Amino acid sequence: MKKIEAVIQPFKLEEVKAALIGIGVDGMTVLEVRGHGRQKGHKEVYRGQEYVVDLLPKVKLELVVPDARADEVIRTLIRSARTGKIGDGKIFVSEIAEAIRIRNEDRGEAAL
């Protein structure tokens, strides 16, 4: 099993969610987060005062999928979240040792 974490632009959330549901992914966790990557924010001027905006609002998606599906999910994420500009976000993939459904103690991929 793989855990896929994707940090994306907030305005892409609906499109990404629809694309994932479209390929049959039905479980995901969505978090409202703030952060920055290489772009490290920027300066804004409002009425003569400078504001440093270093933490930008982003959306983080977390999903755990069977190994066999990971590639397809990642491709779908990239396709639906990309605008081609700075700030599109990142995807992180990690191994999951175990998954347990609390209700009935199903384990492994059966619990996903």
Add this chain to the structure above:
Amino acid sequence: MAKPHSDGNGGEQTAWRAVKERFFASGSAAAVLAACSELAERSVLAAYQQHLAPVLPQGLALAAVGGFGRRELYPHSDVDLLVVLGRAQTGPLKEGLSSFLRVLWDGGFRVSHSVRTVRECLELRDDNTELTISLLDRRFLAGDRLVYAQMDEGLPQLLRSHRRRLTEQLCRLARSRHAKYQGTIFHLEPNVKDSPGGLRDLHLLEWLDQLREDPLVRSAWLEELGSAREFLARLRCFLHFRSGRDDNVLSFDAQEEFAHTGFGRACSTEEWMRQYYLHARAVFGSAVRAMELGERRSSSLLGEFFAWRSRLATADFSVSRESVLLRSPQRIFHEPEIVLRLFRFVALHGLKLAWETERRIQEALGAIERHYSHRGPHWPALLEVLAMSHAGSALAAMNATGVLGAVFPEWRRIECLVVRDFYHRYTVDEHTLRAIQALDELMATADGNRTWLAGLATEIERADLLRFALLFHDVGKGEAGGCHIERSLELVEAVMERIQLPLIERRLVRWLIARHLDLSAAMTSRDLDDPATARFLAERVETLERLKYLTLITYADISAVNPGAMTPWRLELLRRLYLTAHHELNRELATCRIEVAASDDPERSEFLEGLPVRYVRVHAEEEIDRHLELARRCRERGVAVELVRRDGVHLVTVVARDRPFLFASIAGALAGFGMNILKAEAYTNRRGFAVDNFVFEDPARTLELNPSEAGRLCLTLERVILGKVRARDLLQSRPKRIRPSRASRIEPRVAFDSGASENATLIEIVAEDRPGLLYDLARTISEAGCNIEVVLIDTKAHKAIDVFYVTFEGGKLGAAQQETLRRALIEAARPDS
């Protein structure tokens, strides 16, 4: 109790099934409560005989307390027992008690018990008030009658001597319970026991009744709330049977199931949820009043007298303990319009209504409704309520007393209306009132992340219209299907017509309701870094003024969805959205010019061509026609000036051939007459004619008191514009100003932006307002040899926000030139320069 596990000798399980079946057939809660109490009692008595009586035949009494004591045991509620002892016991009692409890637990009862001596029961300590409160519902079950009688007979004395302390403690507990539910009954998934207006509040009323000094005052509410009690009890029985445990949360699923059950009366989920809220409102209202009354009685008469003579009192209203009373309560029947003056008083001082006042209003609701159902000039009195800083709480009080529905029958469509989704926590009416309160709270916020928004709230001109638009923004949700915004617009149109809202003000209300979802939609669906988004937003909001209104309405609307909806994350998105639109609207002031198609009226085309797009957005057709007339006069005489009075301020419009120092001269001449400039806009069309608008106040009322002064002002303006008189000479005798307090000082800030336009430089200045400020700034720019292309000036609460687009020899300003001008402008903007 709980569902009996086994059929004992008494046939408990069979009896239980029969109770449940009877409930679903009849919907009668009273029968369930009595039957459950009886079933529990039978088992408790059997267990007592078997395990406790043999151990301690004397010196121990068994009492029922809580719901069991009241014979109101719900199917899965705890069975509350009190073991009263003549004196402290050890040894055999402990074993007997554990067998007694085990039998009951094994029988499926959830027993909650305590063991106390008679002496402990008749003591009041801080850590045992709950015991004393539980004793209010005591009932003898079994055991030593003498021991029970000792406790029972001593208790009235205890209650009498600690009446005040117990009342206060009860009220404190109730208030903290209410606070857990944000003090509102309007939760979409309420708890029928603990939410405000739930069964616990009915118990509170009973307890406070028992603690009252004068037994004759008792129970007036009991009859009034009879149907609410039956309704809530039925609901709680249903919830217990439905989930098989002590579950009191009326979830969305439970609401639907209950609607299907119907109990003989088929109606939709929304309809009967409305009934729920109406009952809960009645219960909560009575509970709040009873608490006020209870707490008031526990104070001294002298305190009452002084409170009465509050300094806030007026000829119509008096104030006692922060609550407003009518001086002549009968007046409201033959003079119903006094009700809006009353709520204006509430909105001004942030007070609440005394319950006597609420009662009186409720009796007069018919007269109030008849009065406001006729078309009439009701708006000025409403404006007075809506413009006050506590308008939100005044509107909430208007809603609670039914006045809001009586004045605006349209409001009733959303009263107690449930919206079924995962985000909304409150009914539509409560959401609306919370949105308005969110704005009121914003004005006083100390949160650094919200200061920019609080700033916008002080800069808008018509907070009353913003609140009015919010009040009706979701009123169309009262109807199924279709777009609620369109329906809200239809309904508000009827309201505005009936209260005779001035036509020009209706435009903003309509626009705000129509657009109230635009920014929140853009927040989550548009790329804020994309220039196309900035253009889209600017087209949507049209002007900087409207952007402020829309940002505030968006903030209020989201904040009122649920207590955690306005996260720092959303706030940051909203701020970015505001900035994106703000920068774009500033940019297009200089870049987006009117291009007129050849087919239009040639004179009009000639006049409009080259003016900023903003010009047609902020001026109505009639105004443009008047400006055209001025342009005609200007061609004949070189200048045309028009002065009009509108809504307590003056507006002067000048059309003249553009020249250096033109704007500065007009600003200087107005300041020389002692006028206080609030707003100004200046543009130049392609033919080199300038259209300058100034809105100003006349603090000394010169124009009002001396009719000839208006003519002299116009003449002076013409002479200044034509260069026959110097503005500087007029300013020699300008009046000394009164400076605001030190706390409100604003340090001048000047910012340059060369990227905002293709050929002009944007200068944005924020400074503390003072007479002659605009003249000093404009003069400084002109003295630097710069040409002023576009000007937009706004002043609110001593803060001047000035935007100038300037060119130097037809192009942008260089870096060194900017620095020199910045220093000069800061110097010119200083409060004492």
